[in-house]
Amino acid sequence: MESIQTDAICLPIPDMYLAEVRFDNARETGTFIVEHMELYEGDLVYVTGPMQEKVGTVIDVTYHCKIRPSKYERVVAKIDTDLYGEFIPLEHLWVTFDRDCMDKDKMRLWFLSPLTDGECMDSCGFIPFALHNLDNFKISDIRAERGESYYEEHRVxxxxxxxxxxYAIVQGSEYYEVTFTYIDDKIHDILCNCYCEGHCKHEYAVLLQLQDLLGDWAVNFDENYAKQEYFAAIDKTVAWNMSISRKYGKIIKLTEESYGGFIVYED
Ligand SMILES: [Zn+2]
Incomplete structure (x- = not known):
């Protein structure tokens, strides 16, 4: 036993250990069980229990200790905060055409715990409409107005x-997920996972944001968009807080065309 402890520094990370996690908004810390996961100080995680909706920061790990599993809640996911690739600026967003850089499954964890409910299903029919004319979108005037405010407040x-x-994330009282299909300039379906009956302000905000992005030269006429049939965009403040400000050893180069864009390289 003694020799194991002396050599502890050389041992691989155990299958089960404890992590101390701090939740910024709640100014609370707690100890959680980690299983089959490599965690280091500074990693962002989600846990089970009363703090399950919050993003936590690992502030310490304890590998070698006696653990009574029933005493602790658990770490359920580590957030992948890495962003590599080239980004172009578009108002409050940074846009990329690199499919591997910000895929939706990875980005969902930036906003939502894996324990939160997934996307909704819609049972009623939907009549497709042209994205450039939202008059045909069945939404009340009040909700449309609020959706417009959401768009203007950069909540997408x-x-x-x-x-x-x-797929989009909209910041309301909490983060909501909106899924949609856009083919041949038409919206074929759109659905938000909030508790609203019928179409909601989150969906309207997403439609306005989509109009804006696709109407913009930077996206719609970019050869990469045509080639990849793909783009993804992230709010600049979110990207800074979750990823870029944490890239101590990475190289960030400003792009030549506009100093608002950048390329992130691995070491
Ligand atoms: Zn909604």
Missing amino acids: VYICLDKGKG
């Missing part, structure tokens, strides 16, 4: 379009 914090399949 992530949006991607992959061969016609779209």
Whole structure:
């Protein structure tokens, strides 16, 4: 036993250990069980229990200790905060055409715990309409107005379009997920996972953001968009807080065309 402890520094990370996690908004810390996951100080995680909706920061790990599993809640996911690739600026967003850089499954964890409910299903029919004319979108005037405010307040914090399949995150009282299909200049379906009956302000904000992005030269006429049939965009403040400000050893180069864009390289 003694020799194991002396050599502890050389041992691989154990299958089960404890992590101390801090939750910024709640100014609370707690100890959580980690299983089959490599965690280091500074990693962002989600946990089970009362803090399950919050993003936590690992502030310490304890590898070698006696653990009574029933005493602790668990770490359920580590957030992949890495962003590599080239980004172009578009108002409050940074846009990329690199499919591997910000895919929706990775980005969902930036906003939502894996334990939160997934996307909704819609049972009623939907009549497709042209994106450039939202008069045919069945939404009340009040909701449309609020959606417009959401769009103007830059609350669409992530949006991607992959061969016609779209996904977006909208910041309301919490983060909401909106899925949609956009083919041949038409919206074929759109659905938000909030508790609203019928079409909601989150969906309207996403449609306005999509109009804006696709109407912009930077996206729609970019040869990469035509080639890849893909783009993804992230809110600049979110990207800075979650990723770029944390890239201590990475190289960030400003792009030549506009100093608002950048390329991130690995070491
Ligand atoms: Zn909604």
